[in-house]
Amino acid sequence: MSRGIAGKALLALACTVAAATPALAASHVFLVQNSGWMEPFFGDPASQYKPLVAEVANAAVQPGDALVLAAFNQGLPGAPSPRALLAQKAGDKPVREAVAAALAPLEVARKPNGGAMADTDLGEAVGSAIGQALGGKPGLVWLFTNNRNSPNNDQATAQRNREFYQLIHTGPDIAKAIAFPLHMPVKGARYSANGLMVYVFAVREEGRRELDALLKSGRLQKVITERPARLKPLDQDTVRLVPTRVENVPGVVFATLPDGRLRADVDAQATAKGPAPAARITWRLENAIYPYTIASARIAAQSSIAGAVQPIGLASNDVKALAPGQPQPLASTLQLPVANLPGKWSLAALQSAGSAQVLPGRIDVQLADQRLELSQAFRQRMATLFPGDPLPDIFTPPERIQGSRAVLPVEVRLQHGAGPLLAALGGLFALLAAGAALLVAATRGRKVIVTVEGEQRTVHTKAGARTPLYDRAGNKVAELRTTLFGHALTDLREGAQVRIGK
Incomplete structure (x- = not known):
């Protein structure tokens, strides 16, 4: 046309x-x-x-x-x-x-x-x-x-x-x-x-x-x-990881959520006392690109949790003849980056005290040297539905697609407990009490006895005040300065007889 x-x-x-x-x-x-x-x-x-x-x-x-x-x-x-x-x-x-x-x-x-x-x-x-x-x-x-x-x-x-x-x-x-x-x-x-x-x-x-x-x-x-x-696309989400068995380690409890995500509940107190926990996880590796069979590929995985990227140890690095709907077991070792997790005195830990602090993460799966083949079952179905029609060739994977990537979300829930928060609150209350005591002391009125040229007088004052003192003739002879910690005479006139007390 x-x-x-x-x-x-x-x-x-x-x-x-x-x-x-x-x-x-x-x-x-x-x-x-x-x-x-x-x-x-x-x-x-x-x-x-x-x-x-x-x-x-x-x-x-x-x-x-x-x-x-x-x-x-x-x-x-x-x-x-x-x-x-x-x-x-x-x-x-x-x-x-x-x-x-x-x-x-x-x-x-x-x-x-x-x-x-x-x-x-x-x-x-x-x-x-x-x-x-x-x-x-x-x-x-x-x-x-x-x-x-x-x-x-x-x-x-x-x-x-x-x-x-x-x-x-x-x-x-x-x-x-x-x-x-x-x-x-x-x-x-x-x-x-x-x-x-x-x-x-x-x-x-x-x-x-x-x-x-x-x-x-x-x-x-x-x-x-x-x-x-x-x-x-044929280079994204070609495989799916589904946890089937997890060997828990001290301080960490793993669970699989209904949507397939992996969740790790971490006891911050327990993990802080020992080395970084490493869990053995057995996955079900599923082919997620129907109608293709992954004839062969090299597989690698890494975790990204709390800003730390670490390789995941796999029992096998090869995928062969993985047909749609036929999962393959895959054993692995996943290490949690405890050193990167927020400490018990961090603001995030204090804010989540008594509940779980949720840290999102992910597991990245990479397939390299990937070779895809149209499954025989699909070829037969297409031949039955469209006999003699070459159009199913449209399902032939492009030669340039030799790698793919899949992502599994991971949720780490950090349990800090209420101890640090209670300690922090106790310290805060103590600080507030001390501040209140200082405030009372600063605003409370005081009586001070001073003797000016043999005459005793009672002076009413408070912290921070400067009170002038006069002789009988009305001349200023000194100044009484009051602080939180006591009293002192300043600006004393030469020859004047002034003292604090009787």
Whole structure:
């Protein structure tokens, strides 16, 4: 398809979105294939193709989200693709009804003039959704296809697949991509099919977080029960560590939290008296990148707790033939950096006295020289659902991905007890009491007897005061200075007879 035709098709889609949701970029774009290869999905009265799209949209789109629904095949002069069917902002009403109504009249597309059924261009459709419907902004692109990618009825589908492959794996816009191969046998007047593929492409990091949140919510799994197959990324979170056995050490009690995190309850008093505790932990190393088998890799791990980074001793540094769903036991030694933990007299310890001071940390797992292989079980499933279709090559891992990283959060709870706090409070109270005593002494009135030229007088004074003393003629002869610790005569006139006391 020429760039001019592509531009017209993309402009038509973008204008539809802008008219329906002004000043709001779509966060979901649903691309529904209606090329000639999809004839059985439209012609079979028992086909669940359209109902599936409506249910997936209803599960994924939340109130306030913007969505675009578009049919796609291959754009030609007079027949742009993708073609928007619906563009709106979701309200409180279910999305299901709106999507179903928009899909109801959709039929298999035909080429202009000739009347032959339209061809398919998957890359064109996804590129249009990212560049125009989303306008380059974050969001999710959903692709419903029978996996046949043949623009201009080109039989060199392998080359077309590689182009689609490059768009997904090396395109900078797609941060995450997953696929659901679904069993959907349909039979039409001309063709039949066994399966349908649903792809989800998360655009940019915000789109990735949106997809992760959707998968975590479980809403999509109520519609699609098939396990998602990961396409991208293949260099992050490829493995998962699950503690299965922990040998506690004096002063430290380990536990596994419901979310899989490892927690260590540390008695600060006990650990302060001995060497840094080292616990033996046996993990279940799980392959987290279905549908790939980690054929081989070198593994290393380190902990980062209280600002201290330390290597974790592993019983084995090799991973071999780790298939999805088949965990491998891994023994390790984890040493807690006691020297870096806050002391019992630290402000943090005093603030958390009587309760646990929580120190977040993590365990980093690195896989190097990683070699991935598509699992045989997945290959067989794809061959059953899409017989003779080379598109599963899209799951072939890129050669540049030879390493990956996984992170396990760790929580260290430091138990200091209330002793230091009570001692600190006792010292504070003593200091306050001494201060109060000084304050009373400073403000309390005092009586002092002084003798001026043989005459005894009683002078009322207080700490910090300077009291002048006069003789019978009214002349100043001295000054009485009073402090917290006593009295003294100052500025004594020469020859004057003045003393303190009788």
